[in-house]
Amino acid sequence: xxxxxxxxKPSEKALNLLRSRFSDPNFIFKPLSxxxxxxxxxxxxxxxxxxxxxxxxxxxxLGARGSGKxxxxxxxxxxxxxxxxxxxxxxxxxxxxxxxxxCAIKEIARQLCMEHQLLFSKVASFDDNxxxxxAMLRECGLAHKTIIFVLDEFDFFAQGKQRLLYSLLDAMxxxxxxxxxxxxxxxxxxxxxxxKRVRSRFSHRKLxxxxxxxxxxERFMEHILSLPVDSSIPHNYAAExxxxxxxxxxxxxxxxxxxxxxxxxxxxxxLVRFLFQAVSYMDLDVGFLSLDNFKTALSSNQRQPKLECxxxxxxxxxxxxxxxxxxxxxxxxxxxxxxxxxxxxxxxxSSQTSDNYAANVCLRAFEHLLQRxxxxxxxxxxxxxxxxxxxxxxxxxxxxxxxGMKSYHQCPAILLKLMDx
Amino acid sequence: MPAIxxxxxxPFKGMPAAKSCEVVGSNGCYTPQKRRLRSDTAAxxxxxxxxxxxxxxxxxxxxxxxxxxxxxxxxxxxxxxxxKCWNPRDVEQMSAVKEALHVSTAPSTxxxxxxxxxxxxxxxKTCVKQEKAGSLYVCGCPGTGKSLxxxxxxxxxxxxxxxxxxxxxxxxxxxxxxxxxxxxxxSKILGMHQSKKKITGSTxxxxxxxxxxxxxxxxxxxxxxxxxxxxxxxLITRDxxxxxxxxxxxxxxxxRCILIGIANSIDLADRFLPRLQSLNCKPMVVTFRAYSKDQxxxxxxxxxxxxxxxxxxxxxxxxCARKVAAASxxxxxxxxxxxxxxxILEAELRESASNLSLESVEGEFISPQTPQExxxxxxxxxxxxxxxxxxxxxxDTIQSLPQHQQIILCSAVKYFRGGxxxxxxGELNKSYIDIxxxxxxxxxxxxxxxxxxxxxxxxxxxxLGQSRDDKFKRVTLKVDEADISFALQGVRLFRNCLQ
Numbered sequence: 001x002x003x004x005x006x007x008x009k010p011s012e013k014a015l016n017l018l019r020s021r022f023s024d025p026n027f028i029f030k031p032l033s034x035x036x037x038x039x040x041x042x043x044x045x046x047x048x049x050x051x052x053x054x055x056x057x058x059x060x061x062l063g064a065r066g067s068g069k070x071x072x073x074x075x076x077x078x079x080x081x082x083x084x085x086x087x088x089x090x091x092x093x094x095x096x097x098x099x100x101x102x103c104a105i106k107e108i109a110r111q112l113c114m115e116h117q118l119l120f121s122k123v124a125s126f127d128d129n130x131x132x133x134x135a136m137l138r139e140c141g142l143a144h145k146t147i148i149f150v151l152d153e154f155d156f157f158a159q160g161k162q163r164l165l166y167s168l169l170d171a172m173x174x175x176x177x178x179x180x181x182x183x184x185x186x187x188x189x190x191x192x193x194x195x196k197r198v199r200s201r202f203s204h205r206k207l208x209x210x211x212x213x214x215x216x217x218e219r220f221m222e223h224i225l226s227l228p229v230d231s232s233i234p235h236n237y238a239a240e241x242x243x244x245x246x247x248x249x250x251x252x253x254x255x256x257x258x259x260x261x262x263x264x265x266x267x268x269x270x271l272v273r274f275l276f277q278a279v280s281y282m283d284l285d286v287g288f289l290s291l292d293n294f295k296t297a298l299s300s301n302q303r304q305p306k307l308e309c310x311x312x313x314x315x316x317x318x319x320x321x322x323x324x325x326x327x328x329x330x331x332x333x334x335x336x337x338x339x340x341x342x343x344x345x346x347x348x349x350s351s352q353t354s355d356n357y358a359a360n361v362c363l364r365a366f367e368h369l370l371q372r373x374x375x376x377x378x379x380x381x382x383x384x385x386x387x388x389x390x391x392x393x394x395x396x397x398x399x400x401x402x403x404g405m406k407s408y409h410q411c412p413a414i415l416l417k418l419m420d421x
Numbered sequence: 422m423p424a425i426x427x428x429x430x431x432p433f434k435g436m437p438a439a440k441s442c443e444v445v446g447s448n449g450c451y452t453p454q455k456r457r458l459r460s461d462t463a464a465x466x467x468x469x470x471x472x473x474x475x476x477x478x479x480x481x482x483x484x485x486x487x488x489x490x491x492x493x494x495x496x497x498x499x500x501x502x503x504x505k506c507w508n509p510r511d512v513e514q515m516s517a518v519k520e521a522l523h524v525s526t527a528p529s530t531x532x533x534x535x536x537x538x539x540x541x542x543x544x545x546k547t548c549v550k551q552e553k554a555g556s557l558y559v560c561g562c563p564g565t566g567k568s569l570x571x572x573x574x575x576x577x578x579x580x581x582x583x584x585x586x587x588x589x590x591x592x593x594x595x596x597x598x599x600x601x602x603x604x605x606x607x608s609k610i611l612g613m614h615q616s617k618k619k620i621t622g623s624t625x626x627x628x629x630x631x632x633x634x635x636x637x638x639x640x641x642x643x644x645x646x647x648x649x650x651x652x653x654x655x656l657i658t659r660d661x662x663x664x665x666x667x668x669x670x671x672x673x674x675x676x677r678c679i680l681i682g683i684a685n686s687i688d689l690a691d692r693f694l695p696r697l698q699s700l701n702c703k704p705m706v707v708t709f710r711a712y713s714k715d716q717x718x719x720x721x722x723x724x725x726x727x728x729x730x731x732x733x734x735x736x737x738x739x740x741c742a743r744k745v746a747a748a749s750x751x752x753x754x755x756x757x758x759x760x761x762x763x764x765i766l767e768a769e770l771r772e773s774a775s776n777l778s779l780e781s782v783e784g785e786f787i788s789p790q791t792p793q794e795x796x797x798x799x800x801x802x803x804x805x806x807x808x809x810x811x812x813x814x815x816x817d818t819i820q821s822l823p824q825h826q827q828i829i830l831c832s833a834v835k836y837f838r839g840g841x842x843x844x845x846x847g848e849l850n851k852s853y854i855d856i857x858x859x860x861x862x863x864x865x866x867x868x869x870x871x872x873x874x875x876x877x878x879x880x881x882x883x884x885l886g887q888s889r890d891d892k893f894k895r896v897t898l899k900v901d902e903a904d905i906s907f908a909l910q911g912v913r914l915f916r917n918c919l920q
Contacts, residue, residue, distance in 0.1 A: 056523070172525070196685070200564045203757045400867070
């Protein structure tokens, strides 16, 4: 018993360690940033040269959501803040919150006040705030401090008259100020959204955050899932964990699984979420990851709710759906309960099955389908007509219906035949 | 104050002795650690111009302007009349080059804009001489030197007026984007005029100005006001009142303001100020055309004259000038392309140096290569910089999308080839399933499909409309079909598909 308890603890510890790793963007992006031509080193080079040579610069970071733009930026900024502690101040704005000019200038003034320990007055007007910002830029330029503006969701700042962008970029054209403007956006054509004046003042540097290649992905997964051998986790447990992990990685089925997942969504954010799920499915009694964990994670990612709905339907409801499908095939695009009943009766006349029910039972099944949102009314305004007369439409495509019925073991074979005809 | 290494101050404090280039970079540290303080450069204004260089006269003018990197002259090896190659590893030289190419460094003379400057200057001169009001409108694409030229004209008007013994005009230069309210401009003009008299609360600043200009001014020698309004189109309101009133101020009989407006659109005066024509006082229009290839080339060379060494190959500069002139004629772009070419060279040298130092036996630093190594910016660096600036990232992104999203793009292209411009997600799904079936790839369900469409919408490749139900959202393709075909041509599946 004591041994079992001891065996529980390392796997729990391992689980906690892995989960904390997945939530830490620093750990995730550090190994991907080691090579010299990675985005991390390029960004660091640009910002550090702007700081040391006291010249102004503007950059755009572009990439899909979850590809690590803000994470890499934060890594670079924390490194630079350590390297030049007194020289850099960072102002962060977000396009979802501060796209209005007044809000943005107020926020800039407030953050500048906080950085330099000045008193911020909430009743300052737009003019006062913008004068303050220009004065601070000039003062910081003279004192050789660089202000770094980080504009998240940059495409929202490009709406409207773009006054904030213009005034920021224009302030950087003067010799007095020392500032770096970093825009982060997921739209690739964001510089086409800028007005031509603003675009001309922008220095056209773009860093593209693409998804890593296959080898990099494999290396990344190995790095993030391997347990460290010299931590509080017992050594032999960690070694066996890593050994089993290596075996899983070299398995062909695993490779295929990962390829399938990555063919939908290739960003690091998605991959991390998938690995988190897989790790959470780890059986604590066994204590090691297995291929089934990954398979379960993949299938839980690819849920198809409408198919699951079909599996919960009764046979009569399935009959109604098939009748509606046949009506659609016969080019009758709008049908109500009575036309469906006609079709239902004609099926039973031709094939004499045992599922012939009366109209009120069928109406109950019809209402169940409505509630489950497998069908819906075409026009929601005619509320006063009764249910049987209002036209309905199918909310599930024929392919899904077919697939759902095929995976439904109790579905009578005649229904499938009726679908095919 | 940040703690700055005191190696910083030594090269700049009045040491005209020749310094060889290798001294600074010899400890092999390649990251620029020390910073050149601009205040130091500004302090060394009066440097002795004693080096006997075969230099053209602009250099002498550059020395006396406060923003010139005058320290560079002291680094010359005295007596050498010909420009030598630079050492890109030298931190000071690198930062000097970048400073010379930076947009914020204003050159002392504005080359290639002499005609336009002369026109504006003559107009101002006549106005000041005759003490008459007038208005002028400067227009042109961004990056053509309008604001820069107006700065120079400002100074020239004052100099000329003091020389002629006339009263120099008071200058009000402002950028209309910084005005919170469009009618604030009138209070600013009024503020220039009457700093002594108090403004009564009942009349607005505009009415006050109008009253002022309608009545005869008592002293005839009072100053004229030169108003330079940058980015004039921010004053355009719905009823166009402010712009009208501003220009009408110059039409009053006793008006004393000279108005120069700067904007981008050529026909601003015609479209927004029709009443002025009937009064026969339409503003004079000076157009700043986009720079041609020769003009860009000469401006770049003028900027690089400051440096005593050759940085760029002549063909690299020509390539840059040609490309930028063909694209937009925007000088800022040309400068930024040159700067990024310099950075590409720097990165290349750093990488080769780090490779060399990895190969060295005991891990000692290797002394930097002698400047005989070909270290100017060549055509390939410039071509790389141009492609980075002008090429959109769309092709790269499409090539790195996951497979199913590429199939979605492909199916969209195929669907829209029939002439339709937009469709619903449900229809697109059908087309997508067809392609998947023909390629024997299992298609994904409708939920996953619509979330992938949303990802493509976020990235700017699709445009999704609004609808309550996912299946009925309208989809439009925002990328050119040729771009997609070009990006996907490497994969056989898409090649066959898009034929």
